[in-house]
Amino acid sequence: MTQHTTRRECMNLTEIYGNNVFNDQVMRQTLPKEIYKSLRQTIEEGLPLDPQVAEVVASVMKDWAIDKGATHFTHWFQPLTGITAEKHDSFISPTPDGRVILEFSGKELIKGEPDASSFPSGGLRATFEARGYTAWDYTSPAFVKDGTLYIPTAFASYTGEALDKKTPLLRSMDALNRQALRVLRALGNKTVKRVTTTVGPEQEYFLIDKKLFDERQDLILTGRTLFGAKPPKGQELEDHYFGQIKDRVAAFMADVDTELWKLGVAAKTEHNEVAPSQHELAPIFSTTNIATDHNQLTMETMRKVALRHGLVCLLHEKPFAGINGSGKHNNWSMGTNEGQNLLDPGKDPHQNAQFLLFLSAVIKAVDEYAEILRMSAASPGNDHRLGANEAPPAIISIFLGEQLTDILTQIEAGGATKSKSGGTMNLGATALPSWAKDSTDRNRTSPFAFTGNKFEFRMVGSMQSIAQANFTLNTIVAESLSLFADRLEKAADVQKESASIVLEVIRKNKRVIFNGNNYSEDWVVEAKKRGLPNIGNMVDAIAAITAEKNVAVMGKHGVLSPVEMESRAEIQYEIYIKTINIEALTMVEMAKRRILPAVLNYKGDLASSITAIMAVDGNTEVETALFAQISQLVRSFSNNLTALEEAVKTAAHLHGDAKKQAEAYRDLVFKAMAELRKDADMLETMVDEDYWPMPTYAKLLFNL
Template identity: 60%
Template sequence: MSKVTEIFGSKVFNDETMKERLPKDAYKALRNTVEEGRPLDRELANVIAHAMKEWAIELGATHFTHWFQPMTGVTAEKHDSFIQPEEGGKVIMTFSGKELIKGEPDASSFPSGGLRATFEARGYTAWDPTSYVFIKDDTLCIPTAFCSYSGEALDKKTPLLRSMEALDKSAVRVLKLFGHDEVKRVITTVGPEQEYFLIDSEMYNKRPDLIYTGRTLFGAKPPKGQELEDHYFGTIKPRVSAFMKELDEELWKLGVLAKTKHNEVAPAQHELAPVFSTTNIATDHNQLTMEMMKVVAGRHGMTCLLHEKPFAGVNGSGKHNNWSISTDTGVNLLEPGATPSQNAQFLLFLTAVIKAVDEYQELLRVSVASAGNDHRLGANEAPPAIISMFIGDELEAIVESIIDGKDYADVKKKKMSIGAAVIPSISQDTTDRNRTSPFAFTGNKFEFRSLGSSASISGPNVILNTIVAEELDKFAEELEKAKSFDKALDKLIKRELTAHKRIIFNGNGYSEEWVKEAKKRGLKNLKSTVDALPAFVDKKSIDVFTKHGVFTEQEILSRYDIQLENYYKVIDIEALTFDSMVKRDIMAAASDYQYTLAETLNAKAATGLKVDSSVEKKHLEKAAKLTTEMDKRLEKLEKDIEGAKKLSDTYELAKFHHDVIFADMNELREVVDELETVVPSDIWPYPTYGEILYSVK
């Protein structure tokens, strides 16, 4: 590996490169655009574009692309070369400011939820100068927003930038009340921890369900799963270690702050965590991380699985969204300080987050809703579908003291002795952590733990930014009118904490007792995507998004439609894949096994000897019974797949796929999994869980 400090950001047109490559006035104008939102004129854009092109060509780039994030959840790019024809059959390499600032991809072929008709093809990509340009695959990649001809956002970046601006505006307004006129800008930061599986590509290529759906649709439990808990933080296998080293290097070149890597709980499962960065950059970087994981895995003869639940019976994969709020002066607004009970500014921002999460719990659940993530949430491996907040014993005690009007003595950190003389004492945190909480305070940030591993982090952060902006806005409006700021502040914090303390829960989120307790508190338990999505389009949600300019009403309705359509299409693809695998291969394997048993029985009978055939009879009867049941359940699945074609309403389609087709698949799987344990491995047509999960040495 090359020296990290030399390769880090080597493929990024970052601030250091800009200073070196751009004229001083151009660099200053670009920084003003990034920091203050000032527009760039065409002449200046030409200067910047020329410098980018020269830098990119030096690094071997031949093409450029507007790199954007449509509603598919993955990135999109259309490549154009730098070449421009010249007389004499020659070419020169050019790149203009117009090409940098604006692109025109076809907008009709991406999900639009009705915002674009098939014949309405024009769309625009617009450069996002707040996110650095980079080189990938010999192509200059320009991060952009994507909108329709009529201006509606068709991507995940535009609403994110809008939500960041909304929070910035509201937070600065509040900070001025505390006398912080020096603060010009407030930003949200995110560090998304990414979980994933690595399996041998040979095994992957033998499983159509993995190829088409990203998860195994059947598979009997292997003799060893994660019971011994020996994989978690265990020694990293040589092939995986080589993959991780190359992945780090590729990400570092792209300026991604890849920091931590380790084995996760399930066999073949791993995690990568970056250092936090500004939310829109963190979103870009997480998309790059997922892409590079797949690319680098292929170079090592492995396949990276990002599905939330590739294998039943072992933990699935999530993505922990570590979210915080900071000022341009370097202050973390969620830092409690040494005496949090005396820190009124922190307490106000904490109260805003508590109120936001309680008031808009359904929206937070919507933000992590998907067909894949439905397999994880509430499955004793991920946070429950019930949204609640963990704030730790210390902050909970402070909250209770405020509500009760009692004095509170701040807790001092203690030294903890482990008991062996050779081990030095270490400082003990004032509160524990809670891995069962969907939304946990972890010192100076909140960890939103419910995200699915394959999801863009944009959606959850759009909602987090917007709902916190809403509460800060309301607080500012109330406090600005107050005659006595301090008295009004105390009154507001006490009132809102009293009203919203129901969302705070520091206990075991996996317990049945919590489900009952949450219901008493009035917290929603939206178990599936179909249960959750309607909250996205209710009046309360539409009002908060439109008030802060994050979405128009039409953009909200379109995203609702896109999510419903995506949900039922995912399940439909799974059902068709399962149907094909059972009908074409598994049924044949079951018949072959029965034929072998029948031949053995006939051979024994032909000897004329009194040979015991009870074992063969027992196995034949069991195999025949399972095969008959499998055929019966397969017919039910096929009938319901056909029945779905009669529906046209997107919500009814999504509900039918959840209630009927998904249930059909689960029932069919029960029989197939049992049959797998009966049919010999030389007859069974697909690699088993044991073979897949332990394929990488």
């Protein structure tokens, strides 16, 4: 195996960090002063891009990229597949004398024209309507990777509809900025020029040996194990979480860090997660669109680097049954260009009127738009995880902690006069330091938890783009802020009106606040009493996309038009249908071509053994009982295999109505898959290991 960088080798991190990024430092050093100033103003204030500026930037960017070894450029975009897309063009331009020169124009920087007919469009584009456009997102730095200049872009159809996840994200950031500025202006803050949302997405993943991966058709085709009995040991001992990182994994992590740092991704924290072979990487916060780009780069880099180490990185939300799945905790906040975090309570939050107003905007948004927020984290993979006593349940609620909950209770009772403090932590040993405790505990069971100066949206799946969750959050909070601003701008007494808004939100929306154990059955009952939605699967969640109030709020703030919303509902149904269909067909093939032959071979050899033993002493009680059990299971397995095939046929014939077909795949196919798996997993525990046709969970999870 090729030797790769480890932390033990000398490395000047300050030199390699961002080395392959056309970042602000590079622009300041390479662009003419006036061009740099104009571009910075465009980025920071959201002003239109001057074409002449783009022309100069393109020329300088090309020279910089060529110096980094780039021969090609690509408009890197994020279609509705959930992954990224790219088309590479070289810098060469032929000359009349048979030579080439290297060119890259402002037009090529600003706009590209990929085929828009082969990406999901939900009916926005017919097959013959192929023209699409990519548009340079100049707020996200370009970078060089593998000999190509990558230019982050948005992707739209010839008729202007968004065909990607970045366009609505950028629109939502503008929407929140507009409404937040209105609120700040009404409160008397006249100096802030821009409000942005920031995100730090924690990325969970599994690592398994590549050789074992290659023996699992289900992992290759679907990203998760469709069969697999529970191993003798799982995560019961809780010894993997934050445990010592194995050398092979540590080498992988070091390699990933190096690659990400070169691309300007601030990979910060890494550790073992709860399940065996599960790990996590967390970055430092950045603005939401850059964080989204960086998270896509993180996933791509982890997959690529894993292969160098003879490993495979699994990003599926539930690659293994019976142990923890993987999520992507989306830490979200709002900040100003002056460096102020609008969700920072300060020392005395009960006196911080601005904080309480912005906090109320989030509470109102999450309560009143819970269904569309739940949809933003829906995926076929996440259906295995949400509510499975390992991740947040499918019920949206907010954890605020003791301090903030107490303040809101005081306000509702007549006025807040104090803020609870955490006091001092003293562990009772002179060798250990004392420190000021946090004002509240953390809640790892809450789907939307306040964690000091941000909210942690824990429902997002590990394989998902964070774009949808964040453009949804941005938009619904922008809506709350717009309603607040309407009132504040007309108020004779702004402070009094602000206090009145906070009080109204507490009284109307406090039902969404819950600080207890979200995994408990008692909470499910209580949430129902409060009228909170409990949407248990992706198919049911999709309905939120086309619900009237959600279409209205997205349209009001210019994030997604009604036709764009309708198309996304169709795409989500298609994703569910195709995913379950692929999984079902994979199960059928594995059952027919691998599991059944293996079991029948074992059964045949067992029958021969019984015959041989009978010839010697005639005592075949144990063998005969085992043979009978296996025979019964094989019959059941064969019957359930037929039932699955019939369920797939039934669901497949329902094309024409995406919603009904998705429901059929959920209610018929997915259920039949579960029945088939039960038999297979039981057979795995009974058949000789030498006969079983694929690596078991014990090998997959404990072989690094």
